[in-house]
Structures are given as structure tokens and as C-alpha cells.
Amino acid sequence: MGIRYLEAKGHDSREETGVISFVDGSACSYRIIKSDRRTMALQVTKAGEVFVRLPRRLPFKAGHELVLKNRDWVFAQVEKIRIASEKKSAFHWTEGASVLLYGDCRLLHIKSDPKKKAFCVQDTKEGLVVSGPVSSYEENELEAAVKEAVKLWYRREARGYLESKAASWSAFMKVDYGKIAIRDQATRWGSCSARGNLNFNWRLVLLPEELADYVVVHELAHRLQMNHSPAFWEIVERELPDYRLRRRELRRYEGEVYQKY
Template sequence: MADTLSLDLGGRVVTVAVKRSALARRLSLRVDPVRGAVLMLPAKARLAEAERFLAAHRVWLAERLARLPQTVALTDGAAVPLLGVPHAVRHVPGARRGVWVEGGEILVSGLPEHVGRRVADFLKAEARRLIVPRAHAMAGQLGRKPGRVSLKDTRSRWGSCSSTGDLAFSWRLVLAPEQVLDYVVAHEVAHLEQMNHSPAFWAVVESLVGDPRGPRRWLKGNGAGLHRFQVP
């Protein structure tokens, strides 16, 4: 079967990702803030069945897609949150200073076609500068030492801890409020001591950053929006 199907939503043609699963018992359709529309099929479902299912859910799909946050290109004039605080991207071609923050703006020198890439590189570097020392410091509070600490652009999780103690975080956490970034770092560091989500695990998290309920609520309500910023 094709990996995608196209559907006309009243003049707007959308692409729906199609996935098969041996565990799926029926067809299901969901709208993901990052991937868009995804149609899950049982292993033996036919293409014609999938097409009929999409057609029957055309109105539902259009409504859900309309609710998704609009994507934001990292260009001159864009509003980009840095630790949760909106900053306007401003292109200053003659400055020859790379990228820097000043007066509530992210200033970018160089050619206009390089603005997006430079802002993205700056945000990733800021994420590394803020997250890596925090991870080591929090691990030290527990008498632990993490393995490799890396940054990625993960879609389904904000952080992870491997069985060998390697930690990974989404660089997009630099867009979230600082207490949210702190919470995610503490969450993964706590797994160095408790590789579970037991009461003992949450006690470790709380010992590192206090009550985690506020940051968890923020991520649940706002986390998907961090993926709307497009990286060249």
C-alpha cells in the first residue's frame, strides 16, 4: 500500500500518512501536531477500505487540522520564544556578529537566505549550553554521573534515559519556560536512580526541582506548539 493518501477537503488537498499495524483491530484516524493526519490500518485492510474511511471522516479531519497551530518559519520578523519569553527575529545584515540576543530580540547578521539556519543553530547551541551543565549538576546532587548527554529533535518525547545512563533531550526545550526545561532535565536524571515512574522516582524529581505538576501541565497544554517552529 502507498505510504500516503490524498484527500480533497473542499479545495484544500491534504496528505494523509498511512501506516499498518499488526496490533490494530480497526481503522483509526488521528491528527498529530508534528506529522499531520495519520491513518492507522489493520494488517489486512484494503486500500479501497482506507479511502472510504477517509471520505466518511472528511469533516472531522478538516476540523481537527484547522485547530493545529500554524507553523512559524525562523525568518526576519518571526516571534520565537526563548525560555518562554517571546523574542522577535531581526535581520541586521551589516553587523557581522553572527546571532545574539539584545533588547528582547534575536539579532542575525549575514545574508537573508541564511537567517533561518543561523537562528536554528543558535537555538540548538543555547539548548546545549543550558541543558548539559544542568544534567551533570543534578546528577551530581544524586551522587550519579550520566553517560553521554545529547540533544535531538525528537517528536514523541522531550527526553530519555538509556539503561547505560545516556541522556537525550529535545533542543526545543529551550523554547519553553525555564522551569519546564528544568523539570524535563530532572525527570531524565532521576531515571539514573529510579528507572521507573514509581512514587520513589517522583520523590527524586521533587528533590531536584520541587513540585513537578506545573511544568507537566504546561507541557501537556503547550508542548505540541514547540514543534511549529520550522527548522531549515
């Protein structure tokens, strides 16, 4: 168990690759890339690729040693990405699937309604009911159409939901803001521009309400402190004394939410 060099290029080469093995018998390859930087860095991308960034002055051996030293961390990151990918592959936007809304699980029901030209989504006691021209689609096309219809419905639901929260919290915190945009952001839950415009991720509608409140309060606090200084966190804590707990819970949802939705 250790490192095997895949290739050792010439002295002036900027890249070298290797393979590291893990305690469970699995292995993964990695690339060492030299550039005009001052420090070493180890990175695992969202696709599960492993990179070592190395200053030109250091030998490739230093990069290999960095990977070996951090083998447990690399394994944990790669394994987390693999599990998330499997969950995403196992999930399908089909009848009976379980989807989130305000932190609760809803069953997805798909009903044929030939009279409708497009899919309509309703939140009912049964769950999320998607009705529309089912027979007009092939099986693989139907799933994609259902997914897009539900995501569009989520986004519309999120707008009214988050606009209402922003209005309530801004009045309570005595701050103002500009426009609100609901976005399909890959990694961020929200942001606040220098002009006071607020951006929110539509996926907040999937989460428990207290987590959406945390994101709204966080972004409104930037109207008083455009940074993450101690003064900023004092503002957040004044409004939400348990904000640390909410922040940890928000991170717990990230894997499922960003992979599935």
C-alpha cells in the first residue's frame, strides 16, 4: 500500500502523475502540476480528480510525499464523491420518488392529463402531483420533462417564500435591500451585492424553514457589514443565537441537495 509513479517526465516537465492505494484495496490516480506559486496545495475536485499544485522550485517527490501524508483525507474526499454519485444515479424523477419541500419528504405522483399541453405541479396531501401530457413522451424523455417541471415549480415557490422572509427580517433588523433574484447557483445559498441586491438559491425551498431564515439573516447582515468579520457574526448571532447550529445543519444538506437537485 503506497504510491506508484505512473510516469516520470523529463527534468523540465511541469507535470507528473502517480497512483495512491488505500486501506480498502482501492486506488486513485493524481496529477502533480508545477506553476509559479509559492506554496504546495492538495485538491480533490467535485469530479473526484486529485491534483497537487507545486512551486517550480520543488521536486516532484515533494508532491508525491504530500499525497502520501494526506492519504486518509484524500480517501475520505474521493469516497464522499463516489457515494454522492451513486445516490444521484439511483434517484429517478418517476412515480413514487421522494423529494424535499420545506425540509419534509413528499412523494412524487405523475398523472396523465391529455387536455394539458404542459405539466402542472401541485402540492397536495398526497404529495407533489405532476399532471400533464404523459403519453406524449418516451420514458426517458418523460423523466427529464417531469424534473424540469418540478424544478420550475420549486423556483416559483421559492420566489414568494424568500421575498416574504426578506421583507420580514429586514424590517426586524432595520436594514434595507435592493432587488431579489432567485438563482440556480451551483454551490452558494445566497449572496449580497455592494448595491444591496440579494441573490438566493431556489434550493432553499427544499430545506427546513429555520435554515432558510439563517441564509436570509446572513445576507441581510451584509447590509451592515460587507465582510465576515467578528462584527458581522455578532449581528447574525444577535438575531439568531443558534446560528452555528443552523450553519452546521445547512452543510449537512449540501451533499444530497446539490447532487440530486
